Amino acid sequence: MNGSKSSIMRVPDITNSPKVMENMKLLKEIPLGEMLIDRFQNQFDVITANDIPAVTAMRKEAMNHFISNGFPSSSDEKWRHTEIESLTEENFQYYLKPLDSEQDIEDLFKCEVHDFDTEIISLLNGWYVNKHAGLTTLPNGIVYGSLTNAMKLYPELFEQYYGNLADIQVNGFVSVNTAMVQDGVFIYIPDGVYAEKTIQIIKLIDKKEQLFVQNRNLIILGKNSSFSLMHCDDSINHFSSLINTVTEVYVGENAHFNLYKLQNLNNQSGLINSTFIHQEANSTTKSNTLTFNGGMIRNNINIDLQGENAHADVLGLYLMDKNQHVDNQIYIKHNAAHCTSNEKFKGILDDEASAVFNGYIYVARNAQKTNAYQNNNNILLTPKATINSMPFLEIYADDVKCSHGATIGQLDQEAMFYMRQRGISSSNARLLLMYAFTAEIINQISIEALRKRIDDMVKKRLRGELSVCEKCVLHCGSPDKEYHFEIDMSKI
Amino acid sequence: MLLNIKNLHVSINGKEIIKGLNLGVNKGEVHAIMGPNGTGKSTLAAAITGREGYEITQGEIWYKNKNIIGMPAEERANEGIFLSFQYPVEIPGVSMTNFMRTALNAQREYHELPAIPAGEFLKLMEEKKNLVEIHSKLNNRSVNEGFSGGEKKKNEIFQMAMLQPSLAILDETDSGLDIDALKVVAKGVTGLRSEENAFIVITHYQRLLDYIVPDFVHVLFDGKIVKSGGKNLALELEEKGYEWIKEQYHAGS
Numbered sequence: 115m116n117g118s119k120s121s122i123m124r125v126p127d128i129t130n131s132p133k134v135m136e137n138m139k140l141l142k143e144i145p146l147g148e149m150l151i152d153r154f155q156n157q158f159d160v161i162t163a164n165d166i167p168a169v170t171a172m173r174k175e176a177m178n179h180f181i182s183n184g185f186p187s188s189s190d191e192k193w194r195h196t197e198i199e200s201l202t203e204e205n206f207q208y209y210l211k212p213l214d215s216e217q218d219i220e221d222l223f224k225c226e227v228h229d230f231d232t233e234i235i236s237l238l239n240g241w242y243v244n245k246h247a248g249l250t251t252l253p254n255g256i257v258y259g260s261l262t263n264a265m266k267l268y269p270e271l272f273e274q275y276y277g278n279l280a281d282i283q284v285n286g287f288v289s290v291n292t293a294m295v296q297d298g299v300f301i302y303i304p305d306g307v308y309a310e311k312t313i314q315i316i317k318l319i320d321k322k323e324q325l326f327v328q329n330r331n332l333i334i335l336g337k338n339s340s341f342s343l344m345h346c347d348d349s350i351n352h353f354s355s356l357i358n359t360v361t362e363v364y365v366g367e368n369a370h371f372n373l374y375k376l377q378n379l380n381n382q383s384g385l386i387n388s389t390f391i392h393q394e395a396n397s398t399t400k401s402n403t404l405t406f407n408g409g410m411i412r413n414n415i416n417i418d419l420q421g422e423n424a425h426a427d428v429l430g431l432y433l434m435d436k437n438q439h440v441d442n443q444i445y446i447k448h449n450a451a452h453c454t455s456n457e458k459f460k461g462i463l464d465d466e467a468s469a470v471f472n473g474y475i476y477v478a479r480n481a482q483k484t485n486a487y488q489n490n491n492n493i494l495l496t497p498k499a500t501i502n503s504m505p506f507l508e509i510y511a512d513d514v515k516c517s518h519g520a521t522i523g524q525l526d527q528e529a530m531f532y533m534r535q536r537g538i539s540s541s542n543a544r545l546l547l548m549y550a551f552t553a554e555i556i557n558q559i560s561i562e563a564l565r566k567r568i569d570d571m572v573k574k575r576l577r578g579e580l581s582v583c584e585k586c587v588l589h590c591g592s593p594d595k596e597y598h599f600e601i602d603m604s605k606i
Numbered sequence: 607m608l609l610n611i612k613n614l615h616v617s618i619n620g621k622e623i624i625k626g627l628n629l630g631v632n633k634g635e636v637h638a639i640m641g642p643n644g645t646g647k648s649t650l651a652a653a654i655t656g657r658e659g660y661e662i663t664q665g666e667i668w669y670k671n672k673n674i675i676g677m678p679a680e681e682r683a684n685e686g687i688f689l690s691f692q693y694p695v696e697i698p699g700v701s702m703t704n705f706m707r708t709a710l711n712a713q714r715e716y717h718e719l720p721a722i723p724a725g726e727f728l729k730l731m732e733e734k735k736n737l738v739e740i741h742s743k744l745n746n747r748s749v750n751e752g753f754s755g756g757e758k759k760k761n762e763i764f765q766m767a768m769l770q771p772s773l774a775i776l777d778e779t780d781s782g783l784d785i786d787a788l789k790v791v792a793k794g795v796t797g798l799r800s801e802e803n804a805f806i807v808i809t810h811y812q813r814l815l816d817y818i819v820p821d822f823v824h825v826l827f828d829g830k831i832v833k834s835g836g837k838n839l840a841l842e843l844e845e846k847g848y849e850w851i852k853e854q855y856h857a858g859s
Contacts, residue, residue, distance in 0.1 A: 531679065533697070535683050
């Protein structure tokens with residue numbers, strides 16, 4: 115190790131643990147899982163410092179599970195097409211305290227969507243950032259802010275809700291998140307409250323070293339309430355990071371929840387995003403997962419339809435190129451009668467990009483009159499791009515309607531010639547067709563300002579530019595990336 | 607001469623379809639190309655417009671004094687060659703407005719003209735829609751998606767009116783049209799005829815030629831033009847069918 119501050123420090127810098135300091139050389143070789151177990155054992159007091167007893171107990175149980183099972187690997191059926199070892203065997207730094215950003219925080223959080231008035235929550239390197247307080251209460255009773263602060267103020271809510279949906283047995287990422295997570299976002303929408311403003315979580319990674327970052331979000335929607343959340347994952351430098359986010363959402367009776375996930379990370383980044391949604395009777399959820407960039411992204415979306423007549427729309431769009439990989443695992447559990455679910459994921463894969471779509475629908479014996487629809491459409495632009503699309507239906511009720519479909523294709527050559535015969539260049543014709551392909555998902559975004567903004571990002575992404583707001587000072591992707599599509603969309 | 611095709615041979619997957627075709631078209635002329643199915647009429651249209659998969663093994667296609675063999679399809683289009691498709695393609699998700707504006711601006715850019723202002727463009731759309739009696743709103747409809755057979759063909763003529771080609775090829779534009787739609791299409795075409803452009807009308811039937819009166823009629827058979835004449839040849843074909851042409855051709859060869 116040299117003493118230069120500007121060098122990339124790949125070695126965990128655990129200065130407050132002399133024992134670890136002595137073993138620094140050994141640590142160099144230690145993969146992520148072992149490092150985390152070691153930290154849990156050595157810094158248990160730090161990890162549990164802000165806990166209520168129930169959460170501490172949960173941590174211990176989760177860590178025991180992690181010690182026995184570790185991270186998933188390619189030999190696990192559910193991870194067969196996503197090679198996660200290349201990340202989990204890396205050396206990462208994991209901090210148990212917030213870091214000072216190397217940039218001015220006020221400057222960082224300017225990534226506002228034009229005309230789209232939101233309450234912005236910022237997480238920097240996994241930590242809640244707020245100019246004033248850790249927790250904000252709006253006049254209508256909505257509470258949002260740091261998870262850690264909320265745990266102190268509302269222990270009864272945590273005892274009731276926290277950790278009930280995110281099953282630690284799902285995989286090692288969920289268990290290690292439960293065991294060691296330090297912060298995240300808490301949102302509470304009281305009964306009957308219609309949240310006019312969308313809350314936008316902007317998650318930034320900015321550290322000039324390899325970071326492992328964990329977040330935990332708990333969102334509770336009371337009866338007859340309505341709420342939209344936008345969740346953005348951005349990186350602002352070129353260093354690799356691995357983000358492990360677990361989000362639990364309770365959607366109360368007759369409540370309406372909209373979730374937009376926007377993923378725009380650099381090609382060195384890994385993101386494991388596990389979302390667990392519980393829906394009561396007559397509730398609706400609309401989830402839209404938009405993946406524009408990222409090295410390795412895994413989205414686990416688990417939805418439990420627990421009350422009758424609940425409805426879930428689970429939509430997604432992924433636009434990947436180079437060696438990018440995205441894996442969408444959707445698990446929808448119909449546990450009550452008369453529920454409907456609608457899954458639609460569309461993707462365009464260029465270069466050597468790869469994607470996985472795994473749509474699992476479970477219908478319990480009593481979930482009669484279930485109506486579940488699932489569809490995955492893909493366009494592969496090159497022979498080296500790959501998609502693994504797998505539907506699963508597990509049905510125990512006898513009066514249900516379930517359907518699934520998957521398509522993999524190239525751009526329509528007839529349509530290409532038709533457009534070229536009208537004078538449109540092949541690159542523009544390609545772009546128009548790709549854009550048209552994405553429209554079905556984009557048009558489902560019900561907030562108009564957001565739809566326009568996303569629409570613009572898709573155009574830019576297809577054109578090969580960075581998908582960032584013009585106003586934004588962040589340069590989340592890699593500015594030196596190659597341009598694949600060279601047309602000016604403004605002419606269209 | 608606007609278009610001069612010399613000894614054209616075209617193959618698809620190694621099979622020769624056009625076998626030494628000659629055709630000259632001057633500005634201001636309308637040429638009808640008739641003939642039985644499978645004789646190479648649509649292949650000729652594909653070869654002129656530069657469709658991939660059609661291999662030109664021999665011959666030349668001169669257009670505006672340039673041999674256009676090897677020129678990309680979009681460049682030929684921007685040079686003023688237009689094809690009204692026999693089967694117009696549906697393009698879900700691409701609105702007619704976007705499509706037309708992109709096409710028109712591509713042409714303008716090719717001729718080093720600035721992009722058309724939005725207001726002017728919409729005015730032009732309305733004007734040309736009226737020409738082919740399209741009454742529905744095209745703005746939010748995807749290209750040809752959900753259009754009836756007649757609407758699709760009207761839409762082709764509408765696009766032709768928007769793009770003002772020098773050479774328009776109408777490939778079986780009359781097929782699948784009822785008489786009212788046929789009249790509308792023919793009226794649209796006639797309205798666009800001028801001393802500066804030319805038309806090649808590919809058809810099975812004489813019916814369309816009652817409304818779009820040709821200067822020349824050619825009979826395409828076995829990949830060659832085997833007979834040419836004036837507009838009366840079409841009437842003769844309508845009356846006698848193609849058998850006598852086939853017999854004459856086989857007797858001659």
